[in-house]
Amino acid sequence: MMNNNNLVLKGIVLSAMPVGDYDKRLCILTQERGKIVAFAKGARRPNNQLVAAANPFCFGEFELYQGKNAYTLSKANIQNYFRDLTNDISTAYYGFYFLEFANYFCQENVENLEFLKLIYQSLRALESHKFDNKLVRVIFELKVLTIEGIAPMVFRCIGCHTSEELNYFSIEHSGILCPKCKKNAKVYKISDATRYTMQFIISQKIEKLYTFKLSDEILSEIRYVVKKFIDYHIQHKFKSLEIIEQDVYNYKS
Template sequence: MSEPVQVTGMVLSSMPVGEYDRRVVMLTRERGKLSMFARGARRPGSILMAAANPFVFGSFTVYEGRTAYSMVSADVKEYFIELADEQPGVYYGFYFLEFADYYGLEGIDEAEMLNLLYVSLKALLSHRFENRLVRRIFELKALTINGEYAPDQQAMSPSARYTCQYIASASIDKLYTFTLKPEVLRELEQLMDQYISRVVDRKFKSLSILQMFEEEV
């Protein structure tokens, strides 16, 4: 058996496999996006039962196999269980996880994307910002991190241009420090919708639910 590896990460998705196991996809700081099995995680009393769920953030001990990793222990720092009671906040959270899964790659340093996920979920729970604004900040910064953001700034109003430039250049700990006037937020939403439709070729399941909520606003 290979030597154990310590990784810091967040669970992006989890699905049942067999009678007692789970297959987990995790974004890790050290090794990028990893697929792994949490064996026995659905067995009553398993030490992995609570750790092998979406949004769980912490330090994990894993073993590297030929085709996948195996999770053997977890030191959970944050469960984000409060999100389950947030409507529609939990769907924003699932959308962020799907977005991170789309761009995540194995074998690369994903520290920035992992930090962005963490602070964005915290921003949803803080209730200091509109969920719609948190979503657009997350999207724009995620695209910037992954080298996909190069908008036509001449098509923007001065306020929207400044906002986009700030989000793209700010450190992650400074992202959620401002609010926007309704008209600027609407412009940012339109710009991001148009841009994402050009560079992202996946339909996110959680986005269809989110759009129903946002249409009611």
């Protein structure tokens, strides 16, 4: 939307870095133009109108002037600061991880409404404290893989396409194998409940993702295979995980 020759974009601040003495460089994931870089001039001055808006997690409408190489933020109407996330350092790091994940996957000037919706719903789920943070994380990760078109095949055997006895997950082959097709493949045995959960996350609308809970056993199992899948197929180190992954995975294949 245009406003007095400025653009008004809806989005969320993924990262904010200091620039010079008083400015900030923002990375914003927007509904209309995907990921953009914007400079918030004077945002580090105590009384500047952009102080509160030029921070990670700020979600709302950003009025920007478009230059040759970047945008300049002139105004912001923030609808959600997600301030409750910062009350617990562990929860905050999960939130930062989601933003870092988005920053890695989303491309500049490529519309990605689904990703923006997913981040917003996932941060709300973290902030609500109704769900285990580890569950919110695995739902977020698997849905990101779905949005990006790299989710594992979990509805049929990737070898013979049968829909029966699907209890063997192959990281290397990106999906489920039946007992016959699992021969000579490195697999992790998973329960029907884990497979059903993965199917639900992949196929469900974003607005209905955070509507269930899992037993500790199933949550541990799905976390393990999704983590292994991401480690193998993405091979990128996310700084926010250094604290999150201090917990121990006890699941055995």
